[in-house]
Amino acid sequence: MLMVLATYFILVILAIIIYSIFEKGLKSISWEMLTQVPQGGYYYGKGGGILNAIMGSLSLAFGATVLAFLIGMPVALYLNVFLIRHKRVISVIRFLLDLVWGIPSIVYGAFGFSLMIFFGLQTSLLAGILTVTLFILPIMIRSMDEILCTVPIGLQEAAYSLGSNKSEIAFKIFTRQSVSGIITAVLLSFGRGIGDAAAVLFTAGYTDHMPNGMLEPVATLPLSIFFQLSSPVPEVQNRAYASALVLTLIILVVSLFSRGLGKRYHKTKINF
Amino acid sequence: MDHSTKIAIRNLNVTAGKTQILKNISIDIPKNKITVILGPSGCGKTTLLKCLNRLTDLYPELKVSGQILIDDSNILAAKEDIYKLRQQMGLLSQRPYPLPMTIYNNIAYALKLRGIRGRRETHKFVVQYLQQANLWEEIRTRLREPASRLSIGQQQRLCLARGLAVNPEIILADEPTSALDPISSQFIEETFVRLKHDYTIVLVTHVLRQAKRIADNVVFMYLGDVIEQGSVEEVFGNPKMEKTKLYLGGTFN
Numbered sequence: 001m002l003m004v005l006a007t008y009f010i011l012v013i014l015a016i017i018i019y020s021i022f023e024k025g026l027k028s029i030s031w032e033m034l035t036q037v038p039q040g041g042y043y044y045g046k047g048g049g050i051l052n053a054i055m056g057s058l059s060l061a062f063g064a065t066v067l068a069f070l071i072g073m074p075v076a077l078y079l080n081v082f083l084i085r086h087k088r089v090i091s092v093i094r095f096l097l098d099l100v101w102g103i104p105s106i107v108y109g110a111f112g113f114s115l116m117i118f119f120g121l122q123t124s125l126l127a128g129i130l131t132v133t134l135f136i137l138p139i140m141i142r143s144m145d146e147i148l149c150t151v152p153i154g155l156q157e158a159a160y161s162l163g164s165n166k167s168e169i170a171f172k173i174f175t176r177q178s179v180s181g182i183i184t185a186v187l188l189s190f191g192r193g194i195g196d197a198a199a200v201l202f203t204a205g206y207t208d209h210m211p212n213g214m215l216e217p218v219a220t221l222p223l224s225i226f227f228q229l230s231s232p233v234p235e236v237q238n239r240a241y242a243s244a245l246v247l248t249l250i251i252l253v254v255s256l257f258s259r260g261l262g263k264r265y266h267k268t269k270i271n272f
Numbered sequence: 273m274d275h276s277t278k279i280a281i282r283n284l285n286v287t288a289g290k291t292q293i294l295k296n297i298s299i300d301i302p303k304n305k306i307t308v309i310l311g312p313s314g315c316g317k318t319t320l321l322k323c324l325n326r327l328t329d330l331y332p333e334l335k336v337s338g339q340i341l342i343d344d345s346n347i348l349a350a351k352e353d354i355y356k357l358r359q360q361m362g363l364l365s366q367r368p369y370p371l372p373m374t375i376y377n378n379i380a381y382a383l384k385l386r387g388i389r390g391r392r393e394t395h396k397f398v399v400q401y402l403q404q405a406n407l408w409e410e411i412r413t414r415l416r417e418p419a420s421r422l423s424i425g426q427q428q429r430l431c432l433a434r435g436l437a438v439n440p441e442i443i444l445a446d447e448p449t450s451a452l453d454p455i456s457s458q459f460i461e462e463t464f465v466r467l468k469h470d471y472t473i474v475l476v477t478h479v480l481r482q483a484k485r486i487a488d489n490v491v492f493m494y495l496g497d498v499i500e501q502g503s504v505e506e507v508f509g510n511p512k513m514e515k516t517k518l519y520l521g522g523t524f525n
Contacts, residue, residue, distance in 0.1 A: 085332040153330070154367070155369045158363065158365060161362070162359070163438055172371075173371060173372065
């Protein structure tokens with residue numbers, strides 16, 4: 001009974017959130033909003049749109065996800081294949097990763113900011129990407145790690161007994177057996193990256209222009225929502241819901257896409 | 273060590289923490305014969321098999337000492353080329369573990385590790401090994417399907433074909449028929465008997481009838497000790513030790 005109540009409670013809350021985003025967002029969303037950058041005085045009710053933030057968020061989250069994948073995948077494989085004889089080292093690393101996973105993103109923002117100052121960078125797409133990468137790396141590594149952990153020892157033994165070395169085990173056996181889980185991990189990280197405001201607040205900056213280069217500031221959807229909500233004009237506040245709707249839809253599309261991709265590669269997986 | 277001995281195990285000890293899994297055992301495994309290792313569950317049969325191809329390296333808690341001589345070289349001392357060393361032995365485990373790829377690529381993967389890459393040559397060998405494992409006729413039209421779609425019995429034969437594809441001299445089999453239906457089990461047994469002219473086969477089982485059917489040589493183990501070893505006629509026909517008699521009589525298992 002408790003389980004049933006808790007489940008429906010959560011479902012209802014989620015439905016209310018989604019309903020309010022759709023209800024308020026659909027009213028004020030418009031073609032203009034999706035295809036134009038803000039005009040002067042946008043935040044006080046003048047015309048324009050949030051294309052700058054859509055493009056900014058996409059390029060930032062995409063860049064950070066790719067970078068985090070390139071770093072995170074080898075780390076997760078290293079943990080599960082090369083450190084197999086060092087169980088204690090693995091558990092220390094896992095513990096540390098879980099710890100940094102829990103650090104609030106504003107701390108990453110502050111850290112990214114001090115790195116930026118150190119390297120003499122301005123608020124820019126690059127600084128934003130680097131900060132968000134740091135922020136989603138623990139999420140990426142640990143969620144891949146959880147999947148790679150489930151590769152059965154019997155399968156590893158079978159592959160080792162053929163004379164595979166550890167790299168072959170990592171890249172041919174572990175990755176193939178875990179494709180769908182790896183895609184889920186990447187998607188999860190992308191969702192966290194695109195939805196976070198605090199990590200990009202100091203580092204990516206904000207602008208009314210389209211993103212034009214790694215060293216220029218970019219607008220992002222979460223900050224755009226924040227600025228629109230802070231406006232005294234009710235019409236602009238409603239636009240914030242439209243922006244939230246766009247953000248939600250982006251995540252929905254990405255997750256449907258990755259589901260499809262995961263299914264395609266799922267069929268060679270061995271079920272145990 | 274006389275010429276007919278392929279594997280000589282000398283004073284092998286395996287411990288996991290404070291428990292001793294194998295207690296100073298010595299076994300001679302003759303060439304081109306089927307040697308069956310018999311014994312109740314938990315007597316160390318599987319661990320023994322894992323020592324033979326150094327899969328024990330994957331388990332940091334296992335400490336292995338002693339000697340395992342294969343063709344006179346001690347594989348426990350080998351520092352390098354464990355990967356090459358493992359290719360001398362094909363492994364068949366209790367339940368089949370096909371690799372997460374197509375049926376064809378399961379064999380092609382093993383061939384590649386052995387150094388065979390050309391497309392035509394690969395295909396020739398894939399066909400040959402699938403035939404040897406008695407699987408070719410059933411799956412000749414399904415080569416590009418994922419191996420996971422095969423039945424358990426077919427998967428086990430695929431694993432056998434894959435094990436043969438690295439061109440081993442020894443086949444290690446750990447209760448390979450325990451998860452299979454009677455017909456698939458019979459296929460595997462027949463294949464073993466056919467293969468023993470070219471390979472040295474070490475079969476772990478707790479099925480007495482299976483041992484009687486195909487063994488040339490029997491090793492009986494109990495709680496980490498080797499109780500008795502010898503030809504199948506000696507051990508089954510005229511067991512010397514009390515424990516062997518009891519086990520063969522079905523009094524304990």
